[in-house]
Amino acid sequence: MNVRWPRLLTPTHLSQIIRNQKNPSTALQIFREAKHKYPNYRHNGPVYATMIEILGNAGRISEMKEVIERMKEDSCECKDSVFVNAIKTYAKAGLPNEAVSLFNSIPQFNCVNKTQSFNTLLQIMVNESKLEAAHRLFLESSYGWEVKSRIPSLNLLMEALCRKHRSDLALEIFLEMNYQGCCPNRDSHRILMKGLCEDGRLNEATHLLYSMFWRISQKGSGEDIVIYRILLEALCDDGQVEKAVEILGKILRKGLKAPKRCFRQFDLSRFSAGEDIERTKNLINEALIRGGIPSLAGYSAMAVDLYNEGKVSDANKVLAEMQERGFRPTHLIYEAKIAAVCSRANVDEALKVIEKEMVVANCVPNVRVYNIVLKGLCNERKSTLAVGYLKNMAKQVGCTADKETYSILISGLCGESRYGEASQVLEEMLIKSFWPGADTYNVIIKGLCSVGRQYEAVMWLEEIISQDMRPESSVWHSLVASVCSNMADIDMFFASFN
Known part of the structure; x- marks a missing residue:
């Protein structure tokens, strides 16, 4: 272990040193040795956070636990x-009890806020459909002073109940919020509105909408149109077009606080026939976006919502109108559009969005936008083309490929059996100090063996061992089979001369 120790060590410097180590064991050794070399040095929170993150990413549970105890x-x-990362590591390793135990022990640490770790653990329980455990965790932990806001956790529980078509219970939680001293936010209303409408509880959904007029829409926020739209479309689908039109009028007057001049410009009489439900819903969307005061928030909310539902042509109309009105589209809109287009297996259209639309709109693609496109290209087995976009990313100001970028490319190339190219991308990934897991190395080593590139396979085997990771047994089998196959070919070559 060759480390160039400075004359004076600071926690920031130590964090940089251990983060630059590709071997977690080496990083841990340096972490431990620092106190012996510098008697006056003391680890601080960020150093412990860095070390815990490194060990967690490497799946070194016991050593991570040891560092947490030392902290x-x-x-x-x-x-x-710090606890968020550790809780996620335990959950990924299939150790939910360890995650709960760590969360319960947070008061023993010098940490004054556990809101984030509370919501993380709650989210994990909800994702694993452990609703009883999530409910128990909420009851036991949400009222402590260390949890600053209970609204996100209540929204999580409501969303989980709505997914199970128990919007009646979600409604009870919503009504209970006021008694718990927390006011439902826009997400609370959106989650509950969607759940009630999906369960056919349209009367309760209508009452919920009216409550918004004096709760979150007192100033007429454009973002509220997404929530209004859920109810209006549900009423149309239920054949209650006239009621939808009546409520739309109230929304424009009270919910969006539309000026009289804007309201007069929109004729609601054209909805009365209601013969074509889809056309009626399109007209309602148009009314929501045009009937109120034009705003970036309103246009963005509607466009993103439509793209997320796969209604690309309708969302494109909203995007075009918003640009005509002088509003510049945000990255959020383009991310939603590219994701929607890629989900239709139309990645060529997604490339046009990056190369033409975003350029015209003066919106520079960020790494999230590129990652969505790269994943779409790889899904359509165009991973070689995807690799070319690494150079494009490097040319963009403030856009740098991240660990997810390289992981997407390597996975795509391996899926097309392009193991040599995947090996090159992995090499670049390591140069940028992004350390993949053992699974990535295992796949590439076995793949290189399958295409007769044993030398490269052995090089990556040495790399995985240098990082103190343990290759799968199948990796060794692949290497042995590949070498033996080559020896058989050599024997056959010499036998042909006899």
Whole structure:
């Protein structure tokens, strides 16, 4: 272990040193040795956070646990995010009880806020359909002073219940919010509105909408149109077009606070026939977007909502109108559009969005936009073309490929059996100090063996061992089979001369 120790060590410097180590064991050794080399040095919260993150990403549970215990003994001030990473590591390793135990022990640390870790653990329980455990966790932990806001956790529980078509219970939680001293936010209304409408509870959904007029829409926010739209479309689908039109009028007057001049310009009489439900719903969307005061928030909310539902042509109309009105589209809109287009297996259209639309709109693609396109290209087995976009990303100001970018490309290339190219991308990934997991190395080594590139396979085997990871047994089998196959070919070559 060759480390160039500075004359004076600071926690920031140590964090940089251990983060640059590709071998987690080496990083841990440096972390431990620092205190012996510098008697006056003390680890702080960020150093512990870095070390815990490195060990967690490498799946070194026991060593991560040891560092967490040491952090507790040092009693240094630490942020909630440290426990978030550890909880996610435990969950990924299939150790939910360890995650719960760590969360319950947070009061023993010098941490004054556990809101983030609370919501993370709750989300994990909800995702695993452990609703009873999630409910118990909420009852036991949400009222402590360390949890600053209960609204996100209540929204999580409501969303989980709505997915199970228990919007009646979600409604009870919603009504209980006021008694718990927290006011439902826009997400609360959106989650409950969608759940009630999907369960056919349209009367309760209508009452919920009216409550918005004096709760979150007192100033007429454009973002509210997404929630209004859920109810209006549900009423149309239920054949209640006249009621939808009546409520639309109230929305324009009270919910969006539309000026009289804007309201007069929109004729609601054209909805009365209601013969074509889809056309009626399109007209309602048009009324919501045009009937109120034009705003970036309103246009963005409607466009993103339509793209997320796969209604690309309708969303494109909203996008075009918003640009005509002088509003510049945000990255959020383009991310939603590219994701919607890629989901239709039309990645060529997604490339046009990046190369033409975003250029005209003066919106520079970010790494999230590129990652969506790269995943679409790889899904359509165009991974070689996807690799070419790494150079494009490098040319963009402020757009740098991240770990997800390289993971997408390597997975796509391996899926097309392009193991040599995947090997090159992996090499670049390591140069940028993004360390993949053992699974990535295992796939590439076995793939290189299958195409007769044993030398490269052995090089990556040495790399995985240097990082103190353990290759799968199938990796060794692939290497042995590949070498033996080559020896058989050599024997056959010499036998042909006899």
